[in-house]
Amino acid sequence: MITCCKEGVEFLTAPDIAAPHGFSTRLGGVSEGIFARLNLGHRRGDDPANVRENYRRFCAATGTDASRIVMTNQVHGNVVKVVTGADVKPDLLAPTPFEADGLATNVPGVTLCIFSADCIPVLLFDPVKQAVAAVHAGWRGTAAAIAAAAVETLKREYGSDRLDIRAAIGPGIGPCCFETDGDVPAAMETALGGLAAPFMTRTETGGKWRVDLKAINAAILEHSGLLGEHIDVSQDCTCCQHDRFWSHRFTKGERGSQAAVIMLARPQQN
Numbered sequence: 001m002i003t004c005c006k007e008g009v010e011f012l013t014a015p016d017i018a019a020p021h022g023f024s025t026r027l028g029g030v031s032e033g034i035f036a037r038l039n040l041g042h043r044r045g046d047d048p049a050n051v052r053e054n055y056r057r058f059c060a061a062t063g064t065d066a067s068r069i070v071m072t073n074q075v076h077g078n079v080v081k082v083v084t085g086a087d088v089k090p091d092l093l094a095p096t097p098f099e100a101d102g103l104a105t106n107v108p109g110v111t112l113c114i115f116s117a118d119c120i121p122v123l124l125f126d127p128v129k130q131a132v133a134a135v136h137a138g139w140r141g142t143a144a145a146i147a148a149a150a151v152e153t154l155k156r157e158y159g160s161d162r163l164d165i166r167a168a169i170g171p172g173i174g175p176c177c178f179e180t181d182g183d184v185p186a187a188m189e190t191a192l193g194g195l196a197a198p199f200m201t202r203t204e205t206g207g208k209w210r211v212d213l214k215a216i217n218a219a220i221l222e223h224s225g226l227l228g229e230h231i232d233v234s235q236d237c238t239c240c241q242h243d244r245f246w247s248h249r250f251t252k253g254e255r256g257s258q259a260a261v262i263m264l265a266r267p268q269q270n
Contacts, residue, residue, distance in 0.1 A: 001168070001234040006061040009038065010244075013062075014168035014232040017125045019132060021262035022062035023170035023234070025244050029054040031256060039246075039256025041115060042071075042093050046256065055092055064111040064263040066092070071113050072100045074136045078144035080104055080153040083112070101141050104133040104153045108264040117246040118238050120172035120213050121260035122147050122221075124154060126165050131158040132262045137217055139184050143191040147217050151224040162225030167218075167232065170260050171245055174237035175199070175212040178249075185209045188216065195219055 001012050001023075009028030013021060029038030030053050035046040040058060042051050059066035070087045073096050080102030081087075088110060089096070103112040104124075112134040114121055119138040126132070133150040135141075147167075154160035188196040188211070199212040199219065218231050238245035238258075246255045 009061040016166045020063035023260045024258045035256040040259035041257030064261045069111045075099045076138045076140040078146040080149045102135040102150045106131040108266045111263040115257045117248045118173040121170040123168045123262045126160040128164045129158045129160045143187045147220045148224040166230045169233045171234045171236040173239045175210040177239035179208040
């Protein structure tokens with residue numbers, strides 16, 4: 001994963017994804033107070049004018065189109081919605097009419113956008129069939145294998161070959177900070193069997209568990225047929241680096257949001 005900075009906006013990209021995309025940080029925006037600086041959460045209570053400017057800057061930096069964004073109401077499930085130009089928001093701050101935690105499209109110029117602030121953002125790109133997906137994987141979505149659902153969506157809808165798909169797992173809370181009670185490991189084991197077990201360990205006192213959500217999502221993607229060398233994983237922990245990223249756990253919910261965006265480039269005109 002590469003850290004980029006364009007016009008003061010810091011974001012991360014995956015070299016293997018040859019489509020305009022990026023994972024935001026907190027750095028480079030105009031928001032103030034608890035939302036300072038690059039808040040991309042449009043329903044957090046921030047000044048709408050600041051949110052609009054933040055999107056303008058972030059999308060310009062990543063090469064995506066702020067006027068052609070598709071968003072979703074995230075509900076910690078495993079639904080991946082196939083979208084087209086008809087799903088583009090008429091206005092950035094307009095209500096979103098559907099619930100899903102994943103988006104997929106093969107329409108050039110449509111910017112897929114998902115949000116996170118400790119949960120795990122995942123971007124997928126098929127360079128052969130020219131299709132993309134964006135996924136929000138909290139621990140419930142991870143247990144429900146939403147990353148695998150996104151792979152299946154690309155295969156079913158666009159004929160993608162799993163061996164062609166590139167994946168980027170962006171910044172999210174790491175096992176260093178994600179301590180949980182036994183309900184999370186139990187849910188992972190029930191849903192994923194032994195797939196998640198290597199990435200869940202008891203704390204030193206034995207009363208809690210440390211869960212590596214990024215590693216579990218990478219394992220889910222490999223289990224879905226992706227090549228390990230096609231999966232890029234950010235090592236950044238949003239909670240450890242709360243001055244650089246939004247962390248729901250660290251701020252106890254008083255925060256902005258990161259966004260992850262991806263778009264198929266439009267064909268160049270002669």
